[in-house]
Amino acid sequence: MIMLTELVHQKNCKKNTMITDAYTGEIACSNCGTVSSEKAIDSTSETTSLSGEEYQNNSRVGMKTSLKMADRGLSTIMQSQDKDATGKSLSNENRRMFYRLRMWDRNSRSAISVKSFQKAFTLLDAMSSKLGLPESVVEETAYLFRKIAAKKILVGRSTSSMLCATVYIACRLTDTPRTLQDIANAGNIKKKNLQRIYRFLSKELDLHPETYNPREFVTRIAKAVGLSEKSERLAFKILTISEKKNVLASKNPMAMAAAAINLASIMNNEKITQLKISEASGISAVTIRERSKEIKEKTGDEISG
Numbered sequence: 001m002i003m004l005t006e007l008v009h010q011k012n013c014k015k016n017t018m019i020t021d022a023y024t025g026e027i028a029c030s031n032c033g034t035v036s037s038e039k040a041i042d043s044t045s046e047t048t049s050l051s052g053e054e055y056q057n058n059s060r061v062g063m064k065t066s067l068k069m070a071d072r073g074l075s076t077i078m079q080s081q082d083k084d085a086t087g088k089s090l091s092n093e094n095r096r097m098f099y100r101l102r103m104w105d106r107n108s109r110s111a112i113s114v115k116s117f118q119k120a121f122t123l124l125d126a127m128s129s130k131l132g133l134p135e136s137v138v139e140e141t142a143y144l145f146r147k148i149a150a151k152k153i154l155v156g157r158s159t160s161s162m163l164c165a166t167v168y169i170a171c172r173l174t175d176t177p178r179t180l181q182d183i184a185n186a187g188n189i190k191k192k193n194l195q196r197i198y199r200f201l202s203k204e205l206d207l208h209p210e211t212y213n214p215r216e217f218v219t220r221i222a223k224a225v226g227l228s229e230k231s232e233r234l235a236f237k238i239l240t241i242s243e244k245k246n247v248l249a250s251k252n253p254m255a256m257a258a259a260a261i262n263l264a265s266i267m268n269n270e271k272i273t274q275l276k277i278s279e280a281s282g283i284s285a286v287t288i289r290e291r292s293k294e295i296k297e298k299t300g301d302e303i304s305g
Contacts, residue, residue, distance in 0.1 A: 120160075124145075127183070131183070134174075141166050144170060145163060160188075161187075165194055168183050172209035177220070211253060217253060218239070222261060227272065231265055235261045247298045251291065252287075255283045255287050
């Protein structure tokens with residue numbers, strides 16, 4: 001909407017060249033000096049600090065909320081002294097009110113659900129550093145764990161075991177390649193126990209995550225055993241052909257990746273033993289031999305072509 005002063009200015013002034021005074025925030029005509037009734041909008045930063053630390057100190061907003069914190073990063077701290085912002089003592093009525101508020105705040109922080117979250121998310125931080133999980137997986141794990149707690153199925157079960165299973169589900173949903181054995185080692189629990197809880201949670205949450213692709217584990221095993229780049233590319237080719245022949249269906253992805261690396265090393269005459277591949281992948285040498293034999297039988301001469 002055009003203001004009255006601007007209408008008068010447009011009729012009387014022929015040049016109509018508006019400039020902005022950054023100091024006063026006024027918009028005026030450079031020819032006749034008519035000042036617009038609209039104020040300029042300052043789109044620059046509210047501070048002149050350059051470093052990130054200074055920006056955080058001068059910012060009036062708090063840190064972003066996060067599901068991996070028990071209080072989601074929105075906790076408040078109530079001062080124990082009965083004084084207001086100016087340092088004056090509170091009245092007796094306000095003093096009693098703040099005493100009750102502190103009591104409720106203390107009781108809310110000591111609730112059973114909050115304690116379970118604190119224990120679980122402390123373990124989650126440790127597991128994320130051990131497994132190198134991205135922030136998206138950590139947030140997804142915290143969201144699923146809160147969902148599990150809301151269903152009240154944590155009662156009578158180990159918090160650490162439930163969290164480890166939740167981490168594995170989040171890895172599957174976000175397509176982050178981490179095996180059951182990796183998570184069991186990071187969480188210091190048994191693999192069979194983790195498998196049982198994973199099946200239970202998948203049923204309770206009605207989740208059906210897709211299986212990993214064996215190609216996601218090739219680079220990991222190849223670096224561990226010192227495989228050449230040529231053989232690594234051949235292992236990818238073997239898995240691609242095996243997928244077309246439907247050899248990978250219902251098979252352990254890590255086992256198929258280990259078998260492909262075993263075949264690639266043999267075809268390129270690299271001296272990498274099955275025992276070394278077994279130690280790097282966590283798959284027994286017997287399983288690697290069986291899967292290698294199965295790939296060779298069903299793919300024929302295509303992998304050597």
